[in-house]
Amino acid sequence: xxxxxxxxxxxxxxxxxxxxxxxxxxxxxxxxxxxxxxxxxxxxxxxxxxxxxxxxxxxxxxxxxxxxxxxxxxxxxxxxxxxxxxxxxxxxxxxxxxxxxxxxxxxxxxxxxxxxxxxxxxxxxxxxxxxxxxxxxxxxxxxxxxxxxxxxxxxxxxxxxxxxxxxxxxxxxxxxxxxxxxxxxxxxxxxxxxxxxxxxxxxxxxxxxxxxxxxxxxxxxxxxxxxxxxxxxxxxxxxxxxxxxxxxxxxxxxxxxxxxxxxxxxxxxxxxxxxxxxxxxxxxxxxxxxxxxxxxxxxxxxxxxxxxxxxxxxx
Amino acid sequence: xxxxxxxxxxxxxxxxxxxxxxxxxxxxxxxxxxxxxxxxxxxxxxxxxxxxxxxxxxxxxxxxxxxxxxxxxxxxxxxxxxxxxxxxxxxxxxxxxxxxxxxxxxxxxxxxxxxxxxxxxxxxxxxxxxxxxxxxxxxxxxxxxxxxxxxxxxxxxxxxxxxxxxxxxxxxxxxxxxxxxxxxxxxxxxxxxxxxxxxxxxxxxxxxxxxxxxxxxxxxxxxxxxxxxxxxxxxxxxxxxxxxxxxxxxxxxxxxxxxxxxxxxxxxxxxxxxxxxxxxxxxxx
Numbered sequence: 001x002x003x004x005x006x007x008x009x010x011x012x013x014x015x016x017x018x019x020x021x022x023x024x025x026x027x028x029x030x031x032x033x034x035x036x037x038x039x040x041x042x043x044x045x046x047x048x049x050x051x052x053x054x055x056x057x058x059x060x061x062x063x064x065x066x067x068x069x070x071x072x073x074x075x076x077x078x079x080x081x082x083x084x085x086x087x088x089x090x091x092x093x094x095x096x097x098x099x100x101x102x103x104x105x106x107x108x109x110x111x112x113x114x115x116x117x118x119x120x121x122x123x124x125x126x127x128x129x130x131x132x133x134x135x136x137x138x139x140x141x142x143x144x145x146x147x148x149x150x151x152x153x154x155x156x157x158x159x160x161x162x163x164x165x166x167x168x169x170x171x172x173x174x175x176x177x178x179x180x181x182x183x184x185x186x187x188x189x190x191x192x193x194x195x196x197x198x199x200x201x202x203x204x205x206x207x208x209x210x211x212x213x214x215x216x217x218x219x220x221x222x223x224x225x226x227x228x229x230x231x232x233x234x235x236x237x238x239x240x241x242x243x244x245x246x247x248x249x250x251x252x253x254x255x256x257x258x259x260x261x262x263x264x265x266x267x268x269x270x271x272x273x274x275x276x277x278x279x280x281x282x283x284x285x286x287x288x289x290x291x292x293x294x295x296x297x298x299x300x301x302x303x304x305x306x307x308x309x310x311x312x313x314x315x
Numbered sequence: 316x317x318x319x320x321x322x323x324x325x326x327x328x329x330x331x332x333x334x335x336x337x338x339x340x341x342x343x344x345x346x347x348x349x350x351x352x353x354x355x356x357x358x359x360x361x362x363x364x365x366x367x368x369x370x371x372x373x374x375x376x377x378x379x380x381x382x383x384x385x386x387x388x389x390x391x392x393x394x395x396x397x398x399x400x401x402x403x404x405x406x407x408x409x410x411x412x413x414x415x416x417x418x419x420x421x422x423x424x425x426x427x428x429x430x431x432x433x434x435x436x437x438x439x440x441x442x443x444x445x446x447x448x449x450x451x452x453x454x455x456x457x458x459x460x461x462x463x464x465x466x467x468x469x470x471x472x473x474x475x476x477x478x479x480x481x482x483x484x485x486x487x488x489x490x491x492x493x494x495x496x497x498x499x500x501x502x503x504x505x506x507x508x509x510x511x512x513x514x515x516x517x518x519x520x521x522x523x524x525x526x527x528x529x530x531x532x533x534x535x536x537x538x539x540x541x542x543x544x545x546x547x548x549x550x551x552x553x554x555x556x557x558x559x560x561x562x563x564x565x566x567x568x569x570x571x572x573x574x575x576x577x578x579x580x581x582x583x584x585x586x587x588x589x590x591x592x593x594x595x596x597x598x599x600x
Contacts, residue, residue, distance in 0.1 A: 011436075018440040026452055037458045137588070141580025143532050145539045146555055146573035153562045242442075249447030253536045267448065268540065271455040283444070283452045290443045 005299060012295040017069070019287040023280050024068050028061065038274035055276065068280070077281045082273040087281050090266065097167050097178075098262035101185065101254065102247050104178050106240070108186025113193035118224065120194060121201035132194065140191035144250045148184035148257045155180060165259040181254040188250050189243065196239045200232040234301055241297040245290045338589025344582030348575070352399040359392035364547050372565045382567035384557060394572045397550040398579070404461060405530045408468045409523055415469075416476025417512070417519050423477070424484025425507055435481065441474035447533060454542045461544055464537045468530055475526070476519045483515035521594075524587030528580040535576055551576045 027034055035051045036043060052058050056067065071077055077087035120132045139147075156164040168177040204210065205228060213223045252264035259265075263282060270278040351358060360378075367387035375382045381390035423434035450467030457463035487493050488511075496506040537543035538552030546553070551572050558568025 014436055015440045015443060018437060019444065022440060022444065023452065026449075027456055034456045037456065133588070137584045138577060138581050141528055141532075141577045141584060143535050143539070143552070143555070143573065143576060145536060146569070146576070149555075149559060149562060149569055150573075153566065157563055245443065245445035245448075248445040249533070249536075252447050252451070253540065256540055267451055271451045271542070274455055276455065279452050279455045283448050286445045286448045287440075287443055290445060291440075294443065 004302065008295060008298055012291050015291045016288060019291065020069055020072055020284050021065065023283045023287070024065050026283075027276055027280065034274065034276055038276075072281075072284060078277050080270070080275050080278045082270065082275045082278070087278055090278070091263065091282070091285065094261060094263045094266045096262075097174075097260050098251055098255065098264060100174060101178050101181055101251050101260065101262065102244075104175075104182035105185030105189065105247060105250070108182050109189040109193055112186060113190050114197065116190070117194045117197035117201060120198045121205065124198075124202055136191040136194045139187040142187060143253075144184045144188050145253050145257045147187055148181055148254055151180045151184055152258070165257075167260050167262075177258070178260070181258045181260065184254055184257075185247065185250045189247060192239060192243055192246075193236060196236045197232060200235045201228055204228045204231045234305060238297050238301070241290075241293045244293050245286075248286050248289070335589050335592055337585040337592060341582045341585030341587075341589055344578060345586060348398065348579050348582065349402065352395060352402050355392075355395035355399045359389075359395045361389035361392045363393045363396040363549065364388060365392075372561065374565070375567055375571070381571040382565065384554075384568050385561060385565070390554070390568055390571060393549050393554055394551065394575055397544075397554050397572065398575060400461075400544065400548070400550045401531060401534055401552075401576075402579075404465055405527055405534060408465050408472060409527050409530050412469050412472025412526070413476050413519055413523050416473035416478075417480040417516055419473065420477035420480030420482075421484050421507055421512055421515065424481040425488060425503070425511065427488075431481070434477065438474040438477045438481070441471055442478065444471060446471055446529070447536065450533060450537060451542070454537065459542045459545060461534075461538075461550075464534055464543050468533060472526065472530070475522065479519050479522060480515055483518060484511060487511050487514060521587055521590050524583050524590075527583050531576065531580060531583075 035048050035055070035057065039047055039051065049058075056064055075088055077091075079085065080087050080090055083090055116132050116136070120129045123129045152164055155161045162179055163177050166177055168174050210223060210227060213227050218227075251262065252267060254260070255262045255264035256268055263286075267279065267282045269275075270282065360380075365388060367383075369387060370379070370383050371385055371387040373379055373383045373387075379389050379391065381394060384390055384393075419434060420438070423431045446468075449471055450464055453467035453470065454460075454463040457466060493506065493511060496510055501510075534543060535550070535552030535555070538550050539556045541553075541556065544550040544553050549557075554572040555569050555576075558565065558570075558572075561568055
């Protein structure tokens, strides 16, 4: 098992290096001169040269990448030239609203998704199941910014239940201001949860030990909570970890809709101002979060479920 | 006897059709929207950018099905042209990603060894990258516009297909009919493209229905943020954004184009579901 863990951690480390290289190479290999784009059409060649020098863009690529990696490892991401503030302190300030929104969105998705998945699996191929499928398919196809705007009109502008935008202070303030965006975010993730969980519940329900539990006269509720769900949640957790990137993307757009001062807004500002060091750093960190979560779920699976431990035969 | 058989057949046929309502509905919805968007120049009642301040902010009516926006442009005409741009770009980038990804994945799975190990890791890494963040990074470099968004989507898009195709190729490689192509002296290219590829492309095609929806949403999201389609041209995302300031007085500018986007995504998803269900029924999965 230690061998497996070591190998799995190694794979993640390789992924992190590749990820950094990928973010780094974008600026060099994507067509277009970033500095020229940054300075606009009236820039003189000498200005372009000067800025390129200050960004270190004229040094050999290998050296640049080495520096970039070194900065990432030590956490010295440098200074953002639009905010004239160190990138690490900027990111630390902005991370909380974004993480709160992602967590809240995930909670919304689970609170709605788990009951729907159970209902769908228990009534498979019946009208209820089809209805739930239609609902989740529609929620998957909804752009988060569109559903967010509609929620804002109905619940903020018309009914005045919740604030239209911004980021409140204190726990309740934060919860209030993030409720609408979190619902929009949760709805976009709903289909993934319901589908995966429905499939795995149906699979578990078809197994012999469930039949045995039925024969023993256990109540449906007990069978579901004690026997089915325990075995059905793992694939859903894995799928959720894979979809964190999707959640991050939804957050970036929703922060703009609801004017939440999070990492998404920061990234958007950085893109508009062409603050490349900031864009690169946020991109790498966002990717690193996904890599880390995938690693965590894989390891958790090994700890929780003896059957997937390498070297253990399941049959 | 033959009558009874025909009856059984026709009943089975109708049950099957009913069971695959997803496919029927999906093709109907998507077909309708595709035809409408491709024929936009003929179907649109007004030029999409025709300004007429006299009829600004009018609600949906017989003359303006989706109302008019703040300078009196007909929203329905703009939606038709906007959908046309979105559909064309999404189709192009999704299937470009599919072709590139499937070829890379198939070759990688067939060749194996260190090449395959590298391709596998790179594809995993690209997939791990939060999609929109990457597209934003590319837009930062290329500059705002559909070009940057399209490049960003393709840079990520190939990787999922490469993973799917590679996984299928790894199992196909052990199948007798692929192994025997070596004995028959076929070239590697012939084995890959004539024998392996047709057998593994189906999974990717089914997956592409999900990808089309996701790409459509990313494209619309970028245009909503003002980084995609630039004025005066309009796609669905930028039309939705343009109505944002009028949500209370003129709800139709934002709501109705969004509904068209949802309808398209819904139809495409149904097609994917229908195909999967058909495969399940035939024991192909």
